[in-house]
Amino acid sequence: xxxxxxxxxxxxxxxxxxxxxxxxxxxxxxxxxxxxxxxxxxxxxxxxxxxxxxxxxxxxxxxxxxxxxxxxxxxxxxxxxxxxxxxxxxxxxxxxxxxxxxxxxxxxxxxxx
Amino acid sequence: xxxxxxxxxxxxxxxxxxxxxxxxxxxxxxxxxxxxxxxxxxxxxxxxxxxxxxxxxxxxxxxxxxxxxxxxxxxxxxxxxxxxxxxxxxxxxxxxxxxxxxxxxxxxxxxxxx
Numbered sequence: 027x028x029x030x031x032x033x034x035x036x037x038x039x040x041x042x043x044x045x046x047x048x049x050x051x052x053x054x055x056x057x058x059x060x061x062x063x064x065x066x067x068x069x070x071x072x073x074x075x076x077x078x079x080x081x082x083x084x085x086x087x088x089x090x091x092x093x094x095x096x097x098x099x100x101x102x103x104x105x106x107x108x109x110x111x112x113x114x115x116x117x118x119x120x121x122x123x124x125x126x127x128x129x130x131x132x133x134x135x136x137x138x139x
Numbered sequence: 140x141x142x143x144x145x146x147x148x149x150x151x152x153x154x155x156x157x158x159x160x161x162x163x164x165x166x167x168x169x170x171x172x173x174x175x176x177x178x179x180x181x182x183x184x185x186x187x188x189x190x191x192x193x194x195x196x197x198x199x200x201x202x203x204x205x206x207x208x209x210x211x212x213x214x215x216x217x218x219x220x221x222x223x224x225x226x227x228x229x230x231x232x233x234x235x236x237x238x239x240x241x242x243x244x245x246x247x248x249x250x251x252x253x
Contacts, residue, residue, distance in 0.1 A: 069230055070246045129183045132181075
């Protein structure tokens, strides 16, 4: 069975602060994929990143960065210099070769001006 | 990535009626689509996997007679909520499988059952 845990339910920050979202996963598969999605109030899921289990390189994309550590089964996400537009629910998800996604509970990020 | 549309974007219906939600792949031939349900302030839960030309595969706990899925063409999957009740009110999201373990999500349909 696969499981994704996002322990932080809500995070509130002031603009320009950095915010890190934690994601811990469980799987017995050796090949798997990890994802982060953003869900703004409109509801539509926005794809942010996909990482396969064999690629542990960290990634930076603009103000977003991801830290993948297989040793601790974690795939954390950091928003640097947060902006009000970053306010959303962020989901971490996991899938194996069957494409089925297991989502974490989500973390609601509120960025105050 | 692929473009997926859903129709309607929102629907309000009376208890006991049936509601059909369409999920279309606009630029891709999707042999596999997925249907998710999301209750307010909760995560997305996979309901079923829809395969073109064959029966859908439902996740444990999802009533296949209540949530009818049809995937008759490579570009269209439909979810029909039969005899809807207020507890079926939710946000329904479809996605299509593409690439290497990728999913492209539709914008979602918000169902409210009175």
